[in-house]
Amino acid sequence: MKLLRFPPALTPPGLRRLGLADVAVLCLLGGAIATVVAFAREFEAPFSQAVAIDLRFTALPRYTLYSLSRGVLALLISYLFALSFGWAAAKSRAAERLLLPLLDILQSIPVLGFLPGLVLGLMSLFPTRNVGLELAAILMIFTAQAWNLALSFYNSLKSLPAPLRDACKVAGWKASRTFWQLEVPAAAQGLVWNGMLSMAGGWFFLMVNEAFRLGDHDYRLPGIGSYMSVALDQGNATAVLLAIFAMVLMIVCLDQLLWRPLVVWVEKFRLDDTTGGGPAPGSWVLEFLRRARLPRRAALLQRRAYRSARRAARPLERPFRAVGPVIWRAPRFALDHPVARRLGAGLVIAAVGAVALVGARSLWLLLAQLGTREWGALVSSAALTFVRVMGAVVVSTAWAVPAGVWIGRSPRLARALQPVIQVVASFPAPMLFPLVILLFERIGVGLGFGAVALMVLAGQWYILFNVISAVAAIPEQLKDAATVFRLPPLARWRALYLPAAFPALVTGWVTAAGGAWNGSIVAEYIEAGGTLRTTKGLGSLISEATAHANFPLLAGGIALMSLIVVGWNRLVWRSLMQWAQARFSLAA
């Protein structure tokens, strides 16, 4: 018989061959463990209103790590949610019909308005510990992160090539194995890129999540957001600058230590053979880690441990194998039998319907308390905020489209500026609001117009990013054709760049307008330097209702804003998007 060749077994590397990379890995591991322990202790701490925030800069690292832990924890929950939600929506037509519209609504409504209800609910669950408040903050971050992840996973499940699925079925893979080895890897790229965006989105309401007033209660959690808001309250300029610096540092570190390496690593899970053109992105951290021997050694140890664990468990396996099928029989019967399945689906639908009914009833009861005068105020404020949102979209478009085309035209420029813009865009704009407003007051611009500028800060990046990537994706030959036929610059914009960027621009508008609506809640109602500034609008109405614990008005404001955003998405953005896709899509 021919001598068969095997892959070379991993030789366990000796400990003395550990290098600098291994030391770094150990340090990171130690730091992570210490952070988790400290954060857990914070969780466990007895509840006290308005924790005193230490404004000395030595306290800042601890606060930054607390906030980071909240963001990371929320991201993990978001990933769990996205995987289960996307899977359910992709596998069951009934679930798809229910979940997709729900997702569409959830991702376009102002989640910040739900903070008071969430806090009160969780506080009553854990009245003595910090857990309730912490969970509320984490869930609020989660609501800013989860939806695009779920949508991304659902989309990649739906676009998975059929032969790959068939191959796994023919190989006899179980559903769980297909999930982890086909479906999740195929979605990995989308999950990582969207995770990066989600993380940035999660920081947006950091300040509000960590420090807010509800009626006469002042809730505060130790973190960089509350540090910032206390520093602003006290007018401590050094502390404000320090907080901004710490935030930027955290974002840069996250980008370099977590997202860059992940982005490079998931290149491996690309389904199509074609690379995106140009050199693949690199990550010095990933290169560094690949040199480390510890992870490989850990993998080897883990494999050995797994093998010995299985060996140890073997005596137990036989009885389980005998019992297992019996245990599984009931759920399998329920899934396979048409009557049982219909019954289960009916129960689920009934439960969902009941929850929806109860929710609608309690909302109705709240709204019924509002008089005509309040409704009038709501509608007129909504009109004002609507004008501001559209103004913000127009201003953002006016600068971001030329800038985006200019950057996207040159691959070199795009590659150089991409990471910079990414970091700048991840910075939570509301942290800058008080500074910007103070600046505006100097030059004599009131909050009525100033709020538009703040909303621009909240939404502009989506437009810029989308335009850059759309222009960068224009086929080289089209640009060559424009050059060969000597299209004058103006004609080149009109005939090539603007139409090619238009579908992406519409997508950018949708997200930018959403960001502006959300931003209005913090942009129209600002505390800076110890004084409160407000301007009439739906956002300030919602913030004020929160501050005075006026729940009927809060419910009315949130409901109205949700209605406007969802309605506008359905009626205007969607048809505009369809038209743009049909008319200007580069794909033939």
Place this chain on the structure above:
Amino acid sequence: MTSGTLLLEARQVTQRFRLPNGQVLEALRDVSLSVCEHEVVALVGPSGCGKSTLLRLFAGLARPVDGAVLYRGQPLEGVLAAAAMVFQSFALLPWLTVAENVAMGLEARGVDGPARRDAVARAINLVGLDGFEQAYPKELSGGMKQRVGFARALAVAPEILLMDEPFGALDPLTAENLRSQVVDLWRDPATGVNTLVVVTHSVEEAVFLAGRIVVFGSNPGHVREELENALPYPRQERSPEFEDMVDRLHAILTATLLPEPVPTAPQRLVPFPRVHVSEVTGLLDHLLTRPGGKGPVFELAEDLGVDYDRMSAVVRAAEQLGWVTTPGEVVQLMPAGREVMAMDDAARKDATRARLAKQPLFARVVAMLKESEGAVEDEEVLADLTIYFPFIPADSLFGTIVEWGRYAELLDHDADAGRLSLLGLPEGSAETRGEA
């Protein structure tokens, strides 16, 4: 002359699909086919005849709407464990190495530990991929990838190997090489594979591989004819017996693809083949260069570098326009076809318009347009097409109508408004065109 025991059987199978636009297509109707042990069965036929659908039914990847699929007399439940499958697009997981891809089916069959490593090594060795165990699929050429596909199938030592156009995505040289290796693998008792079912688009491939060739017809998919192929293995592609067999299969396929005109009611609608204007003029151009202006359809396909399925569609279009006839397997240029090729562009358009106006489908669309004062919504035409031709995707047929109508300056289409309108009247005279 099937000798072995009955392995796979499809009994009066019917399968339907719902297209994204809501149209329901019948892929197979009332198909019965059996596969015995030690057989190599090839399924051939035009695209859309349901041969791949039948293969997926055999694999247990789908359930028929009607009828039954049996393995050794028992109805199939779930995926057929006795079978492995090779895909046209390879279907390798890009994030797994060659060895890991090959091992995909082993775990479910309870092959573990050293036995799994042995099976993987043996399968890799069989297809000649030694040394590539740790490579990722994206590092391999198409032929190498399909070798991995075969190794993955062989690793589980399947009783039946199902192949869906396994050489369709490979270049001719690589395909030829792999094809003869497949025959060797089948004849080699060590592999355990003794029954093959292969879906193919190539006549030569079917004759080279199969002991029995099943010819499918389309709209909806059904079995037209079965052909025994008793040539001894290994087969010589240039031998007269082989050529003979290829010719016989050509004849059967031509009868399927270019049926002799049957006298039908004059009002009956015939779908226009979904081909481009340039393809038909290309065919006429090519026929002009041939002695006598004629040639067998399979030779034409080879000369022009298209597959016979496409070629016959082009021929049918030219025939409906009255530019060629098809006595038997031969395509013959008609005087009208010669004339149209001699014309200048404008005259050729006029001639095409006159011909199209006589084609029943175009005549119906034109009549529809006249009734509604020269313009009709796309949806209305699409609904009409779906009713008349339930087996043809309506939007693609609509696209063909628009292309030919535009070329002949008979119809115009406004994509933004989604409206079809009438340009010149089918009388085709210049005065209706409003041109000098």
